[in-house]
Amino acid sequence: MEVSQLQRAQTRLAYLLVLPATLLILVIYIIPIILVFLASLTDYTLVSDYYEFVGFENYRTMFGDEVFANAVGNTFFYAALFLPGAFVISLILAIAIQEQKQFRSVLEVLYFLPVTSTLAAMALVWAALMDSGQGVINNTLETVGIPGVNWFGNEDVVLYSLAIISLWSIIGFNMVLFLAGLTSIPQNLYEAAAMDGADHPIDKFFRVTWPMLGPTAMFVAVTSSITAFKLFDTVAILTQGGPDRASEVFLYLAFLEGFEYFNMGYSAALSLFFLGIIFLFALIQALFTARNVHY
Amino acid sequence: MAQLELRHIKKSFGETAVLHDISLDVADGEFVSLVGQSGCGKSTLLRIIAGLETPDSGDILIGGQSVTDSAPKDRNIAMVFQDYALYPHMSVGENMSMPPVMARLPLYARLPGMRSITPAGRKARPEIRAEIEKVAKQLRIDHLLDRRPAQLSGGQRQRVALGRALVRNPQVFLMDEPLSNLDAKLRVQVRTEITELHASSGLTFVYVTHDQVEAMTMSDRVALLQAGHLLQVGAPNVLYADPANLDVARFIGSPEINIAAGERGPGGVRLGETTLPAVLDGHGPVRAPVHVGIRPEAIRVLDTPGLLALGQGQGPTLTLVKRMIEDLGPEILIHGHFAHAPDALIRVRAQKSDLYGQSDALAQATSLKVMLNTAQLLFFDADGARLSAKMSDVVETV
Numbered sequence: 001m002e003v004s005q006l007q008r009a010q011t012r013l014a015y016l017l018v019l020p021a022t023l024l025i026l027v028i029y030i031i032p033i034i035l036v037f038l039a040s041l042t043d044y045t046l047v048s049d050y051y052e053f054v055g056f057e058n059y060r061t062m063f064g065d066e067v068f069a070n071a072v073g074n075t076f077f078y079a080a081l082f083l084p085g086a087f088v089i090s091l092i093l094a095i096a097i098q099e100q101k102q103f104r105s106v107l108e109v110l111y112f113l114p115v116t117s118t119l120a121a122m123a124l125v126w127a128a129l130m131d132s133g134q135g136v137i138n139n140t141l142e143t144v145g146i147p148g149v150n151w152f153g154n155e156d157v158v159l160y161s162l163a164i165i166s167l168w169s170i171i172g173f174n175m176v177l178f179l180a181g182l183t184s185i186p187q188n189l190y191e192a193a194a195m196d197g198a199d200h201p202i203d204k205f206f207r208v209t210w211p212m213l214g215p216t217a218m219f220v221a222v223t224s225s226i227t228a229f230k231l232f233d234t235v236a237i238l239t240q241g242g243p244d245r246a247s248e249v250f251l252y253l254a255f256l257e258g259f260e261y262f263n264m265g266y267s268a269a270l271s272l273f274f275l276g277i278i279f280l281f282a283l284i285q286a287l288f289t290a291r292n293v294h295y
Numbered sequence: 296m297a298q299l300e301l302r303h304i305k306k307s308f309g310e311t312a313v314l315h316d317i318s319l320d321v322a323d324g325e326f327v328s329l330v331g332q333s334g335c336g337k338s339t340l341l342r343i344i345a346g347l348e349t350p351d352s353g354d355i356l357i358g359g360q361s362v363t364d365s366a367p368k369d370r371n372i373a374m375v376f377q378d379y380a381l382y383p384h385m386s387v388g389e390n391m392s393m394p395p396v397m398a399r400l401p402l403y404a405r406l407p408g409m410r411s412i413t414p415a416g417r418k419a420r421p422e423i424r425a426e427i428e429k430v431a432k433q434l435r436i437d438h439l440l441d442r443r444p445a446q447l448s449g450g451q452r453q454r455v456a457l458g459r460a461l462v463r464n465p466q467v468f469l470m471d472e473p474l475s476n477l478d479a480k481l482r483v484q485v486r487t488e489i490t491e492l493h494a495s496s497g498l499t500f501v502y503v504t505h506d507q508v509e510a511m512t513m514s515d516r517v518a519l520l521q522a523g524h525l526l527q528v529g530a531p532n533v534l535y536a537d538p539a540n541l542d543v544a545r546f547i548g549s550p551e552i553n554i555a556a557g558e559r560g561p562g563g564v565r566l567g568e569t570t571l572p573a574v575l576d577g578h579g580p581v582r583a584p585v586h587v588g589i590r591p592e593a594i595r596v597l598d599t600p601g602l603l604a605l606g607q608g609q610g611p612t613l614t615l616v617k618r619m620i621e622d623l624g625p626e627i628l629i630h631g632h633f634a635h636a637p638d639a640l641i642r643v644r645a646q647k648s649d650l651y652g653q654s655d656a657l658a659q660a661t662s663l664k665v666m667l668n669t670a671q672l673l674f675f676d677a678d679g680a681r682l683s684a685k686m687s688d689v690v691e692t693v
Contacts (some may be wrong), residue, residue, distance in 0.1 A: 113457050191347050196395030196459070196613035197368035209392070213385035 025083065033275070038166065040268035047262050058269035061154045068270070070245055071253040074159060078249060079228035083161040086224040090174035095209070097175070098182045111172040119169050126165045127152070152239050155246030162247060164223075165234050170227060174220050181216030222285035224254065226278055250274060297358045297371065297466030297499050298323045299344065304353035306339055314350070315523045321467075322518075326493050327502040327528075328510035331520035331546070338471055340520070341503045356469060368397070372470040373460035378476060381444040387455050389429055390441035390549045394463040395423045413655050430461045450481050459490070464601050474509060486513060507547050511535070519543055520539040524633050536671075541679035544588045552673070553589040553641045554653045555633060558582050563687070564674065566633030569611040571667070574683040575674055585682070588673035591628070591644040597664040601651040602627075615641060619664055626649075636660065 031154070033290045040058050044051040062068050069182035097107050114122065129136050138148030151161040189208050193199065209216075232251045235241060241248035248256075251274060258267030301322040306314040309468075313336045321327045329337040342348040344355060354614065355363050362370045373394075381390050395406060399419050403409060411415035431437040434454045438640070444452055453473060458466060472480045493500050493559035510517045511531040518528040531547075538544040544552045557566040557675050559579050564571040566587055575585070589674050590684040596602050614634035621628040629643040643665065674682040 134452060165526065172375045186378075186380070188378065188380040189378050191377060192374075192382070192459075193393070194347065195345065195372075195374050196393040196463070198393060199366055199368060200402065202402065203405060206405075211382075212529065214384070 002039075010017050032142045033143060033272075036271055037269045039265055040272055042265045044265045044268075045262045046258075051265070054265070058266045061266065062269055062273065067245070067253065069162060071248050071250045075229060075250040077233070078159045078163055078231060079225065082166055082228045082231075083221075083224055085163070085167045086170050086174055087221060090171050090220065091178050091217075093171065094175045094178035094182055095205075097134075098179060108176065113172065114169045115173045115176075115240055117169075119209065120233050120237060122169065123234045126234075127238055141149075153241050153243055158239055158243065158247045162231065162234055162239070165238075166227070166231065169205060170224065174224060177216060177220050180211070182209070185190070185212045218288050220286055222281050225281050229274065229277055229281075297465055298325075299499055299692075300354075300356040300359075300502065301340075301630055302342070302354040302356065303338065304343060304345060304350045304355070306336075306350050307422045308346065313523050314343075316395055317353075317520075317523075317525050318360055319518055319525065321501060324499055325496050326490075326502065326503045326513060326515045328504060328514040329520060330504055330507055330510040330515045330517055333505055334522075335520040336523040337505075337520050339502045341374075341471055341501060344501060345372060346370055371466040372469055373463040373465035373467075375428060375453075375460050375471065375473045376455045377472045379444075379456040381452060381455055381459070386441050386443055387431075387436065387447070387458075389425075389431065389441075390444070390455060391427045391462050392423050393459065393460045395419070395426060399423070427462060430458050434458050434461070449477050450485060453477065453485055454488075457489075459548075461496075465498065467501065468493075468496075470500070471504045473502075474504070476504075482509075487511065496517055508549060511547065511571050517547075519546060522544075538588075538673065538681065540681050541586055541588070541643070541675040544673055548590060550591050550642045550644070552630060553591065553594075553639070554573055555584045555587045555589060555639055555641070556636060557587045557674075559585055560601070564684075566611070567613055567633050569613055571611050571669060571672065572687045573672065573674060574687060576683040577676070578674065584677045585617065586675040586677075586679070588635070588675060589641070589667060590671055590673075591642045593668040593671035594643040595668065596629070596643060596645050597666055599663060600654040601648055602657070603646040603648045610669050612666045615643065615663045615665045617660060620657070629663070631663070 009018055017185045036051075041053055041055060042051045043057070094113060099103055100107065124167055130138075132138060132150040132153055134153070135148075137151070142148050171177070185208065190204060193208050194202055198204060199264060225236050230251060231249050232255065235247055235249055235252045236255070239247040241252050250270070254267050254270035254274060259268060301319045304314055304317040305312070317336075317340060319327075324378055329340055331337045339348060343350050346362070346365060350363070353363075354361055355371060358362060359371070359521070367374075382393070385393075396410070396419070400410065400415055404416040406411040410420070427440070428437060434457060436454050436458060439447060439451060439455070445454065447455065453476075456473070470489070474485055477485060486509060489500075489502075493513075502510070504514065507517075511534075514531060516528060516532050517531055518533065519526045521542055527534060527543045529537075532544060534547045538547060541554070545554070555566055557564045557571070559565075559575065559580060559581050560570055562570055564573050564575065564585050564587060571587065576605055579585075594615075595610075596615075615629070615631045616634055616637070617629060617631045619630040622628070626644055626646050629645060630640065631643070632639055632641050669686050672684070674684045676682055
């Protein structure tokens with residue numbers, strides 16, 4: 001009797017202790033997701049109190065919609081522009097800066113500065129820089145004899161322009177992550193490599209740096225991918241999806257549907273699709289980092 | 296032939312000079328230990344031999360050839376690092392294949408994935424595999440080739456590090472405190488294995504350690520470094536019995552040598568109530584201070600039941616005030632001080648006799664009569680330089 005009473009008390013205590021965290025997760029994550037899912041099964045709009053369940057009608061519309069296909073296409077095209085740069089440029093910068101002794105901290109701060117600034121505000125600065133008429137960039141190009149580019153007005157260029165701005169804002173952050181990863185590689189591995197004959201920079205990179213950087217690289221790749229799919233604020237401020245839907249990316253479409261056209265039910269379906277993609281990336285990261293840590 | 300010669304090596308890090316003009320010859324097949332306290336420059340010297348550091352001036356010759364400006368891989372050397380420096384992302388076999396892969400494959404064949412699709416890579420694969428297996432068998436790690444370093448015990452990792460070094464087929468083998476990460480029992484075992492490896496391979500070994508016991512037990516010769524200076528190089532026994540100065544005498548030997556303060560007297564060296572019958576070299580005024588070095592086993596406890604009265608004969612006697620006894624099994628270590636000098640700790644190593652423990656005379660005693668073995672005494676002047684001494688047979692007691 002005594003023992004079972006003690007056990008029961010302990011069980012109660014255990015539940016009590018996990019209760020706050022459970023409640024928070026429920027309130028912040030689980031319940032909203034369920035609500036959004038439920039909303040995605042309705043034709044609920046912000047302008048009408050009346051709504052009814054339409055089953056998976058919203059999803060059917062979504063996958064048959066040209067606008068949706070265009071937004072997904074734009075997002076992936078943008079991600080394909082953004083991701084290699086966000087990864088490779090940061091890695092090269094990190095390796096180059098790590099070899100510096102004197103100016104390392106100055107360079108780190110300089111490259112990290114864009115991360116500390118508000119992207120929404122900086123987008124306006126970029127708008128001024130990239131202005132097709134009086135922008136600094138076009139003016140400079142024209143003095144050298146290269147014709148200016150209509151950065152935000154040309155539908156073939158606009159995603160490149162957005163990718164350049166996003167790269168500017170994320171490279172410092174990824175670089176700091178890579179620097180942290182590089183710093184944690186034991187120096188004596190490079191010395192062992194030098195003894196073993198792997199003293200060529202290419203050998204050093206592929207035999208020591210790259211494999212030891214595995215978990216960091218995975219983290220950078222996944223967070224950058226999520227950032228790529230989250231592209232929203234520069235689009236909302238600079239292009240509003242234009243010209244002619246050329247920069248209408250996924251999250252911006254969801255925003256348009258929900259808060260411009262008030263199609264909350266459809267917007268909820270779009271959001272859940274977005275959540276699914278993000279979840280996929282998070283899952284990949286969790287699976288790979290668990291397997292790829294060597295120490 | 297792979298003798299190693301160091302010629303006037305100097306090295307500073309910024310303002311701090313770590314090595315002052317070190318010259319050392321290591322013969323082909325010799326096992327030389329670099330020993331000294333942390334910060335004495337021994338590891339830096341080893342890294343200079345390896346090519347991981349460049350000396351400010353001086354020359355390194357391996358097999359008669361200057362390698363001062365050669366890259367580490369071109370020096371015909373191998374090195375075992377203190378914490379092994381195994382590549383954590385590679386299996387044991389891959390770790391060991393690094394040196395031959397780097398040496399034999401052209402750069403394009405070493406790129407990721409290229410080893411299995413380029414002709415050069417495919418050609419080299421079986422022969423490299425065979426060499427690794429041979430070395431692995433020799434070190435008894437052939438069953439571990441597919442494991443990752445993280446899955447191995449400390450002793451196994453140690454052996455993999457040795458294996459990776461051996462695969463290089465080096466002429467000189469460098470080791471930087473390879474035993475310091477092992478527990479005490481394993482350390483003794485690996486110590487023997489390294490000694491055997493040296494004997495069977497016939498390679499030249501340079502071994503860095505801060506542990507004088509390791510240095511003494513394994514090496515042909517010991518080079519003792521202090522603050523970037525080479526204090527003495529010699530066979531372990533020479534360093535023990537015939538140290539060049541007080542620092543060497545202090546560093547070599549465990550427990551540490553006892554240092555008693557004496558002074559030059561007319562008939563020898565005055566030490567408390569007795570005079571040691573030693574005729575010291577060099578001239579010094581009477582009453583000039585002299586450090587008398589007395590190894591713990593050079594003191595014999597007289598007239599105490601339970602302790603072996605080793606050796607016969609006469610010698611100067613002193614009174615030892617007992618402080619504490621450490622039981623080491625077959626022998627005991629008596630901590631105390633001479634009656635005339637309460638500040639200088641004296642340790643005496645005494646062998647137990649069969650009667651040990653049957654009488655509490657030793658436990659009860661507060662002071663013991665001890666006799667010094669004059670042949671084992673070492674004398675140093677006030678600056679720590681060794682004074683050679685001749686013993687006269689006359690024992691004077693005052």
